[in-house]
Amino acid sequence: MDSLGLFILLLLLCFQGTAASDANKSPWTYTGSVGQSQWSEYFPDCGGTSQSPIDVVTTQTKYDPTLSPLTPLGYNQHGSKPFTLHNNGHTVVIELPEWMGLGGLPWLFTAVQMHLHWGNGGPDHGSSEHTINGLSADAELHVVHYNSELYPNISAAMRQRNGLAVLGILIVTGEETNLAFNNILSYLSRIRNADQKAFIPAFDVQSLLPKDLGSYYRYNGSLTTPPCYQGVIWTLFHEMVQISKAQLLKLETILYASRAEDHEKMLLQDNYRVTQPLNRRVIFTSFSGESRKELTSGEVTAIVIGVMCGCVGLAVIVRFIVKTIRSTSSWDILPSNRPAPTPRTKEPETAKEKQQDVVLNSTTEGQKTEESSSFLQTEP
Ligand SMILES: *[C@@H]1O[C@H](CO)[C@@H](O)[C@H](O)[C@H]1NC(C)=O
Ligand SMILES: *[C@@H]1O[C@H](CO)[C@@H](O)[C@H](O)[C@H]1NC(C)=O
Numbered sequence: 001m002d003s004l005g006l007f008i009l010l011l012l013l014c015f016q017g018t019a020a021s022d023a024n025k026s027p028w029t030y031t032g033s034v035g036q037s038q039w040s041e042y043f044p045d046c047g048g049t050s051q052s053p054i055d056v057v058t059t060q061t062k063y064d065p066t067l068s069p070l071t072p073l074g075y076n077q078h079g080s081k082p083f084t085l086h087n088n089g090h091t092v093v094i095e096l097p098e099w100m101g102l103g104g105l106p107w108l109f110t111a112v113q114m115h116l117h118w119g120n121g122g123p124d125h126g127s128s129e130h131t132i133n134g135l136s137a138d139a140e141l142h143v144v145h146y147n148s149e150l151y152p153n154i155s156a157a158m159r160q161r162n163g164l165a166v167l168g169i170l171i172v173t174g175e176e177t178n179l180a181f182n183n184i185l186s187y188l189s190r191i192r193n194a195d196q197k198a199f200i201p202a203f204d205v206q207s208l209l210p211k212d213l214g215s216y217y218r219y220n221g222s223l224t225t226p227p228c229y230q231g232v233i234w235t236l237f238h239e240m241v242q243i244s245k246a247q248l249l250k251l252e253t254i255l256y257a258s259r260a261e262d263h264e265k266m267l268l269q270d271n272y273r274v275t276q277p278l279n280r281r282v283i284f285t286s287f288s289g290e291s292r293k294e295l296t297s298g299e300v301t302a303i304v305i306g307v308m309c310g311c312v313g314l315a316v317i318v319r320f321i322v323k324t325i326r327s328t329s330s331w332d333i334l335p336s337n338r339p340a341p342t343p344r345t346k347e348p349e350t351a352k353e354k355q356q357d358v359v360l361n362s363t364t365e366g367q368k369t370e371e372s373s374s375f376l377q378t379e380p
Contacts, residue, residue: 028226029257036274039226040228042226043228045230046226046227048222048230049277049279051221051222051276051277052129052130052221052224052234053221053224053272053276054130054221054275054276054277054281055130055131055132055133055134056130056131056217056236057283058132060283061217061283061285062284062285063284063285063287063288064284064286065288067216067218067284067286068104069104069214069286070103070104070105070167070213070235071102071103071104071213072101072102072103072205073100073103074100074101074111075100075111075204075209076205076206078202078203078204078205079097080202081202082199082201082202083095083096083097083199083200083201083203084197084199085184085188085199086191086196087191087192087194087197087256089195089257089259090225090257090268090271091116091271092115092184092188092191093114093115094113094184095113096112096113096143096205097111098110098111100205101145101148102145102165106162107147107148107149107150108147108148109148109165110145110146111143111144112145112146113143113144114141114205115142115144116140116141116142116171116184116251117129117142117224117271117273118138118139118248118252118269118270118271119139119269119270119272120252120269121249121252121253121269127139127140127252127270127272128170128171129224129273129275130168130236130275132170137172138171138248139171139251140168140169140170140171141167141169141208141241142168142224143166143167143205143209144164144166145166145167146158146165147162147163147164150162151163158223159229162233163231163232164223164229164231164233165232165233166232168235168236168237169208169210169240169241170236171240171241171242172240172242172243173243173245173247174242174243175244177243178241178243180204181208181243182247183200183201184200185247188251189254191255192254192256193258193259193260194259195259209241210237210238210239210240210241211239212237212239215238215286216235216236216237216238216286216287217234217235217236217283217284218233218235218236218283218285218286219236219281219282219284220281221234221281224272224273225273238285238287252269253267253269255267255268257269
C-alpha cells in the first residue's frame with residue numbers, strides 16, 4: 001500500500017473514531033446525525049420488526065375478552081421517601097420505588113420509572129409517540145415496569161421476551177389544570193440541564209393515570225428509545241388524560257438537552273419517535289368496538305327514517321309491479337280482435353283497481369308501523 005493509501009486509511013479510521021466517540025458521548029438524539037433514522041446503525045434492534053411506537057388503526061384491532069383490567073400495585077402508597085427527578089438529556093425521568101408494581105398480566109411486574117414525551121411549544125400538534133388512526137395527542141406518559149417474576153433486575157429483563165411492561169398514557173390539552181401533573185411540572189425548574197437530579201415529594205402516581213384502566217390497546221413492541229429492545233408488553237389506555245395548555249407549554253419549554261457546562265444551549269423538545277411499521281403484529285383491545293356501543297338518538301332517527309323510506313319505496317315498486325302484471329294479463333285475456341271496451345264496462349274495473357290500491361297502501365302502512373315498532377322494541 002502506498003503512502004497516500006495509508007494516509008487515507010488513517011484519516012478514515014480517525015474519522016470513524018471521532019464518530020464513535022461522539023456517539024458514545026451523546027449516544028443518540030431525535031434529529032441530526034445520530035437522529036432516529038440512524039439509530040439502527042448504532043443500535044441494531046431499532047431496525048427490528050416489532051418496534052414502538054405504532055399507529056393504532058382502530059378498525060384493524062382485535063377484541064380479546066380475556067384482557068382484564070390492569071391493577072396498579074402500591075401506586076397510591078407512595079410513602080414519605082422522596083422520588084428522584086432526573087433530566088437525562090432525552091426526557092425527564094421519575095424513578096419509582098420497587099414496591100410499586102403492576103397486576104393483571106401473566107406475570108408480576110415491578111415499577112422502575114416513568115417519563116414523558118412532548119413537542120416544541122409550537123402550534124403544530126403531533127407530539128405523542130403512539131397515534132390513534134393517524135392522530136397524535138399532545139404528549140405521552142410512559143410508566144415502565146420489568147418482569148420481576150422471571151428476571152432479577154431491569155437490565156437483565158429489558159433484553160428478554162416479556163421482560164418489560166410499559167403503560168402508555170396519551171395526554172391532550174384542555175381548559176382545566178391537572179393538579180396531579182404539577183407534582184412533576186412544579187419541580188422541572190430544578191433540573192433544567194441534562195444530568196441534573198432533584199428530590200421531589202412523593203405523590204400518588206395513580207392520579208396521573210386515566211380513570212378507566214379497563215379499556216386499553218395491547219400489543220408486543222419495543223422501547224421507543226435506543227437500544228429499542230423488543231421485549232415490551234405495551235398497554236396503551238383508551239382514555240386520554242387532560243392537562244392545561246399552560247402545563248403543556250411549561251413541559252415543552254423549560255428543559256435543556258444540553259448540560260449546564262455546555263456553551264451551546266439546546267432545548268429538550270420534540271423527544272418523540274415517529275410511528276413504526278406494524279408488520280405482522282396484531283393490536284388487541286380489552287374493549288369491544290363501535291358495534292356494541294349504544295346508539296345515539298340521532299342514529300335511531302336516521303335508522304327509523306331509513307326504514308320508512310325503504311317501506312315507501314317498496315310500496316311504490318310493488319304497486320308498479322302489480323299494475324304491470326294486471327295490464328299485461330288484461331292484454332292476454334283480451335283477444336286482439338276484440339273491440340275496445342266501452343267506457344261503461346271499464347268503469348267498474350277502474351274502481352276495483354283503485355280499491356286494490358287502497359288495500360295495498362294500507363297493508364304497507366301496517367307493515368311499516370309494525371317494522372318500526374318492532375325495531376324500537378329491540379332498542380336497548
Ligand atoms: C442484573 O442481573 C444480572 C443477572 O443476574 C446480573 O449479572 C447483573 O449484575 C444485575 N445487574 C444489576 C444492575 O443489578
Ligand atoms: C406477544 O408475543 C407472544 C409470543 O412471543 C404471544 O404469545 C402473545 O400473544 C403476543 N401478545 C400480543 C398482545 O400480541
